[in-house]
Amino acid sequence: MDQVLEVNEQDFDCVVQPGVTRTKLNEVLRESGLFFSVDPGADASVCGMIATGASGTTSVRYGTIKNNTKNLEVVLSDGSILYTRGKGRRPWKSSAGYNLTDLFIGQxxxxxxxxxxxxxxxxxxxAFSAAVCGFKSIKSAIDAVVNIRQMAIPIARIEFLDEEQIKACNLYNEGKSEYLAERHEECPTLFLEFHGASESEVEQQAITAEEICTANNGRKFKWSVDSQVINRLWSxxxxxYYATIGTKKGSKGFSTDVCVPISRLADVIVNTKKDLDEHEIYGTIVGHVGEGNxxxxxAVDEHNSDEMKQTWEFSDRLVK
Ligand SMILES: Cc1cc2nc3c(=O)[nH]c(=O)nc-3n(C[C@H](O)[C@H](O)[C@H](O)COP(=O)(O)OP(=O)(O)OC[C@H]3O[C@@H](n4cnc5c(N)ncnc54)[C@H](O)[C@@H]3O)c2cc1C
Known part of the structure; x- marks a missing residue:
């Protein structure tokens, strides 16, 4: 069940089966001038994203999977088939009855x-442009995010990587010429992307964001409209994730997932890093910071019960 069943270009929607992944869908859509926006940073299936209530790097601009799901066909445990908005319906809105679609998102x-x-x-x-900027502290990076949002710059992606994550990425990319000849400075960093109708529009967005980052103690703000540079940055x-588990041979990834109001984000990240240091746990941090996530x-050894206990205790403290 890996087919794109319908693409309704004029209605800006499509119908997919559960085996269709984000990459496959966007390949099918390439000629249409449309794209599917939700990108959790892994090539998940569209229905898997719905089942887990995913968000991702572009949610700050285009919404989470919740904002992007119109109708679902669901098979219930007794074998009956349910259409959450009615069979074959693709409404932008409905005020008729319960919102069954949302009930099945994240279930x-x-x-x-x-x-x-x-x-x-x-x-x-x-047109696209992308930028990278390192900061003196986590707080100054997050303050820049808040200011960028306050200025109503229609930012398409704004991602935070802490210095440990940048270190892991530099290590992972060493010798991989197709990805990065470029190393990033090992400090709290923002990756940004801007979308617009023309090159001048995305250039202007990048210039305004640069002014804001500089005002918040940003270091060098590097930006480009070159698609190769942009692809390299997002790669x-x-x-x-793979860079982090690559730091420990044979390890598996364990990812926490918390979301707070952006005004509390810098505090919670700083305290989380303190917790990692105090308990001598190695962890890297990435965030869809435009949403406070x-x-x-x-990088864990799943067969080491002491390590797994310590990992779960850390995760519980973080969630609390
Ligand atoms: C490297 C990495 C980074 C990630 N980053 C983010 C992130 O930043 N933000 C975010 O929100 N998420 C993130 N995720 C989580 C990601 O959104 C989910 O792992 C993904 O959406 C699940 O889709 P999948 O196709 O891999 O499903 P699976 O892993 O196969 O399934 C996930 C769950 O959904 C159920 N499920 C799958 N398909 C269906 C279906 N058709 N009907 C009913 N139930 C179903 C499965 O039973 C399972 O419980 C990340 C994951 C990875 C690996």
């Missing part, structure tokens, strides 16, 4: 198996 298969999904598509932007972000990535 991880406990209420039913999603056998097809109608999701929103977005017009592919005509570092997309490989962050961040992950601590840990």
């Amino acid at each position: 991880e298969g406990t209420l039913g198996i999603i056998t097809s999904a109608c999701v929103h598509l977005h017009p592919r932007p005509q 570092a972000r997309h490989h962050a 961040f992950h601590v990535l840990l």
Whole structure:
């Protein structure tokens, strides 16, 4: 069940089966001028994203999977088939009855198996620019994020990587010429991306963001409209998880996932790093900071019960 069943270009939506991944869907859409926006940083299936209530790098601009799901076909435990918005319907809004679609987002298969999904598509932007900027402290990086949002810059992605994550990425990319000849300075860092209708529009967004980052003690703000430079930058972000587990041979990844109001984000990240140091746990931090969401990535030995106990205790403290 890996087919894209419908693409409704004029309605900005499509219907997919559960085996369709984000990459596959965007390949099918390439000629249409549309794209599917939710990108959790892994090539997940669209229905898997719905089942886990995923967000991702572009949610700050295009919303989470919740904002992008229109209708679901679900098989319930007695074998009956349910359409959460009615069979074949693709409404932008409905005020009729309960919101059953949302009930099945994040249910991880406990209420039913999603056998097809109608999701929103977005017009592919005509122009892109991307930037990277290191900061003196976590607080100054997060303050820059808040200011960028306050200035209503329609930022498409704004991702935070702490110095440990940058170190792991530099190590992972060493000798991989197709990804990065470029090493990033090992400090709290923001990766940013801007989408617009023209090159001048995305340049202007980058220039305004640079002014804000500089005012918040940002170091060098490097930006580009060159698609190769942009792809190289995001390849570092997309490989962050693998870079972290690459630091410890034979380890598996363990990722926490918490979200707070942005005004509390700097505090919670600083305290989390303190907790890691105090308990001598190695972890890297990446965050979709435009929404106050961040992950601590840990490289764990799943067969070491003491280590797993310590890992779960850390995760519990973080969630609390
Ligand atoms: C490197 C990495 C980074 C990530 N970063 C983020 C992030 O930043 N933000 C975020 O929100 N998430 C993130 N995730 C989590 C990601 O969103 C989920 O792992 C992914 O969406 C799950 O999709 P999948 O196709 O891999 O599903 P699976 O892993 O196969 O399944 C996930 C769960 O959903 C259920 N499920 C899957 N398909 C269906 C279906 N058709 N019907 C009913 N239940 C189903 C499964 O039973 C299981 O419980 C990340 C994951 C990875 C590996």
